[in-house]
Amino acid sequence: MKKPSWAFWTVGILALLWNGFGGYDYYMTQSNNEAYLADYDQEMIAWMQAFPGWRTALWALGVWSAVLASVLMLLRKAWAAPLFVVGPVAIVIGLIQDVSAGGLGYYGATGLAMSGVICLVAVFLAWYAHRQKRLGVLK
Template structure:
């Protein structure tokens, strides 16, 4: 539907978009921080995070092809969060790419080459699932807001 001037009507931004946008940006900013620290400081950062030597060796031996899903997952989510706050319709595809990266990472880390988890790091086995669920919810939310005309 258009107004008398032929322009599409402006949809009021719901309050929850700002909450979801800010919370998702904070969540995804930690993922970006972790990515940058892992790629720039490597073993020293992982040791500070409490990783065992076996876990450090596991991550340092990550196959080169896994960089693609990791980059998609992390930076797609950050860009999606920013686009959501800007009410840009490209937030949904950005979150979709992030979800794809998270799913590929989950499949690799859970089924193809699981990490050597110690009892102290057992929680790490759940994090890929949590990340995929959050990525799916963010993609769904952005898609829904786009369909409602909130995102331009």
């Protein structure tokens, strides 16, 4: 097994922090934490609460697979690579659903830009984990 570089550990820790916040956001949103949701527009909250079950499950799958993938990457397990692919796929499917269901107005420019950043980070992490697997860092 190849020894990981300092960059590997840096990316791994940042991935866990980034995806850990995603898990925190998911939990706080799904638990309807009033303090956390105080800055959200009431229409946005109502829209998210009206998600069909499969859409909420898709959100959970994307978030928690990324958290697990981050932990597995830090443990240098090869399963991190395919798990990191779940996130971008879930994000794209979710965005397609949201836009086709008229959700673009709820996102706004900032929300749409943030969704783009989240997707780009997820794609980068999937690429990075697969690269580390090919290099023998993940086994």
